[in-house]
Amino acid sequence: MRSEPLRGALFELEGEDIDPLTDTTLAEDMVELRRTMDRLEFQFSRRLRLFSKRRGYATLGFVSLISWLRRACRLMPGAAMQHSEVARNLPSLPHTSTALASGDIGFHHAAVIARSVTELGADAVAAEESRLVRAAHNLDPKYLSYLTRRLRYSIDPDGTLAHSNDQYDYRYVHLSQTLDGVFYLDGRLDAEGGATLRTALNALESNRLDERSGAMRRADAMVEMARKQLDAGTLPEVAGQKPHLSVIASTATLAKAPGAPAADLEWSQPITADAARRLACDSAMTRVVLGPSSEPIDVGRCTRTIPPALRRALVVRDRGCRFPGCDRPPDWCDGHHLIHWIDGGETALSNTCLLCRRHHRFVHELGWRLLWGDEGEMLAIKPELGIHGRFIPVAPPLMS
Numbered sequence: 001m002r003s004e005p006l007r008g009a010l011f012e013l014e015g016e017d018i019d020p021l022t023d024t025t026l027a028e029d030m031v032e033l034r035r036t037m038d039r040l041e042f043q044f045s046r047r048l049r050l051f052s053k054r055r056g057y058a059t060l061g062f063v064s065l066i067s068w069l070r071r072a073c074r075l076m077p078g079a080a081m082q083h084s085e086v087a088r089n090l091p092s093l094p095h096t097s098t099a100l101a102s103g104d105i106g107f108h109h110a111a112v113i114a115r116s117v118t119e120l121g122a123d124a125v126a127a128e129e130s131r132l133v134r135a136a137h138n139l140d141p142k143y144l145s146y147l148t149r150r151l152r153y154s155i156d157p158d159g160t161l162a163h164s165n166d167q168y169d170y171r172y173v174h175l176s177q178t179l180d181g182v183f184y185l186d187g188r189l190d191a192e193g194g195a196t197l198r199t200a201l202n203a204l205e206s207n208r209l210d211e212r213s214g215a216m217r218r219a220d221a222m223v224e225m226a227r228k229q230l231d232a233g234t235l236p237e238v239a240g241q242k243p244h245l246s247v248i249a250s251t252a253t254l255a256k257a258p259g260a261p262a263a264d265l266e267w268s269q270p271i272t273a274d275a276a277r278r279l280a281c282d283s284a285m286t287r288v289v290l291g292p293s294s295e296p297i298d299v300g301r302c303t304r305t306i307p308p309a310l311r312r313a314l315v316v317r318d319r320g321c322r323f324p325g326c327d328r329p330p331d332w333c334d335g336h337h338l339i340h341w342i343d344g345g346e347t348a349l350s351n352t353c354l355l356c357r358r359h360h361r362f363v364h365e366l367g368w369r370l371l372w373g374d375e376g377e378m379l380a381i382k383p384e385l386g387i388h389g390r391f392i393p394v395a396p397p398l399m400s
């Protein structure tokens with residue numbers, strides 16, 4: 001069998017005990033494996049080129065090279081097209097071919113350069129090829145593609161304009177909700193739209209290192225962006241009202257009375273009493289009194305649970321989130337009642353503080369407790385895992 005030597009090498013790799021290897025050795029191994037895969041990709045491309053020229057796929061009953069690649073080589077459509085493009089354009093790229101064949105550049109580098117042949121023509125790329133291959137030695141494929149895009153712009157500004165118009169035409173965002181209330185977001189933006197979004201998200205992402213992943217921080221930043229828009233009150237009215245998030249909850253739910261129904265959040269599923277209490281900590285409230293058959297018999301005025309004057313006093317005193325170690329500014333913060341107003345806590349400076357949205361969740365939904373220390377500092381205590389009722393301080397207090 002023609003691939004016998006490869007099988008032999010794989011058999012050896014499979015038999016190797018990798019557990020005792022150090023991270024350095026593992027890293028070296030993986031880099032070596034990737035280089036070998038890149039060299040194999042070159043061998044794959046040579047064969048694919050010949051196979052395509054002879055229309056081997058048609059002989060085997062396939063309508064196109066792509067459909068053969070997808071079926072026989074188990075590639076996703078995008079990857080199949082990329083392999084076909086590399087195979088087609090490599091013959092006009094001698095420097096790229098040599099570098100890929102020896103593993104000096106990766107397959108994805110070659111794919112970036114091959115793409116520019118499709119976009120700009122072999123002659124235009126030939127003049128720049130050795131420079132691109134040299135750059136590929138030092139840049140990852142994504143940065144190499146910046147270079148080829150610049151090249152494209154200098155050679156073919158009209159084509160670049162058409163390309164960017166195409167990208168704009170394919171923009172979309174899907175926001176879908178599953179039966180259990182979770183939202184999924186997926187979309188595609190053109191370069192300018194994506195850069196705009198990324199700039200705004202970067203500004204809203206906390207640069208503090210915490211246990212959240214980058215993806216989680218991005219998700220929080222996106223929600224924060226929407227919340228800031230809603231809070232600013234500058235969005236157009238919907239059905240005669242400024243858009244806002246509304247929660248319907250009974251007083252029994254807010255008081256966490258046993259057997260009380262869940263609260264309802266607009267666009268979403270029922271939410272927990274803890275989430276409803278957090279939202280009710282600092283929000284505009286309308287009291288609706290229901291009659292015996294649940295018909296509204298009285299609708300009160302809309303009032304803020306933290307009145308504007310108290311909010312201003314909190315901003316002056318707290319200057320941001322009071323959770324120990326947090327430095328989020330007032331703009332990012334909700335007012336929080338240390339003893340919830342529904343439990344009889346006073347809406348006064350002594351019973352309230354500012355908390356960023358994340359730490360506000362810590363307190364209401366994750367079981368953290370806040371209390372004033374002897375010198376007016378805020379202490380955060382977390383229920384010790386497994387032992388009810390005993391609390392341990394976990395963060396040093398931050399003096400105000």
Ligand SMILES: [Zn+2]
Binds near residue numbers: 277278336337360
């Ligand atoms: Zn609160």
Ligand SMILES: [Zn+2]
Binds near residue numbers: 322326358359
């Ligand atoms: Zn905070």
